Amino acid sequence: METFTINDFFNEQNEITNINEEAYHHIEDIRETIDSCTRTSDECFYIIDYHKKNFLHVSDNPTYFGGLSAEKIKEMGYKFYLHFVPEEEIKTLIDINHVSLSYFNQLPNNEKPHYFISYNIHIKNRNHKILVNHRLTPLKLYNGKIWLALCSISPATNKVVGKVYLHRQKSLDTIYYSLQNKSWEKFSFARLNDIEKRIFLYSIQGLSIKETAEKVCRSEIAVKKTRSKLLEMLNANNFQEAIHLALLYKLL
Template sequence: MKNKQPSTLLTKNKVGVVSEKDTLQQTNYLEAVKSFARLTYESVYVIDYETMSFEYVSENPLFLCGYSSEEVLKMGYDFYFKHVPEEELNLLEQINEAGFDFFEKLPADTKKEYSITYDFHLTNQNGKNTLINHKLTPLFLTDDSKIWKAVSIVSLAHHQHPGNVFIKRQGSKEQWELDLKNNIWRKSLKPTLSEREIEVLRLHAQGLTINQIAEKIFVSPDTVKYYRRRIFERLSVNNIVEALAAAVNSKII
């Protein structure tokens, strides 16, 4: 029997012994962040809470308001003061205080499992407002478990208004929503979809129409419309575009 030749998947870039000098590259974590930023359509940046500045800002224009990433990097927090509407700066201050109070009470060994997400407007240099979703999670903690550095992902929001503040824990079905009026966190369960509802969403994501989805899963178009209504209700959205965004943000699809 002829021996099967090794696949280039296993041999093309097989690395031998890694030197001590090479292992030092692991300390340069920003290279990993930059690699991720090249692969995602979302904006990525790193906040340093020791210096209250940005340590890295990706080149994605969504978060830049017409500036270069280098210009936003130099601006740091001044970027927010210049490009977030004044009334929403107060909202960000409330979210900031409530969020850090929440994290402060968490066990130190679990803090990196949590992330916070919320929506606010950015105003570009031409005066146009864009509602963005801002997700943030700890990257490094200090010895006394304070958040030293955090990585943030920015994408278009799927809601219609600012706020929508949630804290979520990786691997947990629970989430906490900030009641902005009373400034308290309310615990609930993350939204879930049935297998058929997820299937319908995935087919929509592939660009199929209602009739095409119906044919694909052997149901009537009215049944597909029923699944869509259920999806909208479960995800608290108004249309399929918002549903897809919400499902992606919640890691449902």
């Protein structure tokens, strides 16, 4: 098995230099804002500092951090990945990191703050491992590169590992990279109509297909056909994943 170090996560795509300590005096409000978000969300949030190559802040909600405290995760920084991502997936994580930031750096600087990167990876938790969805978006840019990145972790809604998505906020277009095919591809979502949005919303509320059909004044067969269409449109494996994608990409 190949041995990796923290430095394997960095290259010219994400190494940041020449930031003085005074720049860090202005980010306390960011920490407080993230902690406020944590209180109203079941996601885990943390901030990557590409200049110091560590974690600048970790929210006190370490559900998906291997059972460790926020203080311990912050202390470990990038060592967390080396210890808690399964050995067979560390190379995948490093490749995702490099290829996604390489593409991100080619975007116009004024567009970069509107994008986020999303992918699945396993995290070890005691004697088992869980598949999580990891998302990253820039908090602070420096010379066009990400200096500080806000990251969030939540349960994955599909079993795919090795595919990374790059999506622009409020856009119906997304691009994804498959490590297996080693190429970027574009994928476009269709705009949802009112019935499709309502079917999603009633499903989120836990209504059955029969109850949903009554709410939207359609037959159960029609609702099932619409759900199948939505699965295909979102390239989702199940309706839970479709709901996740519709929420993630702000389609509702």
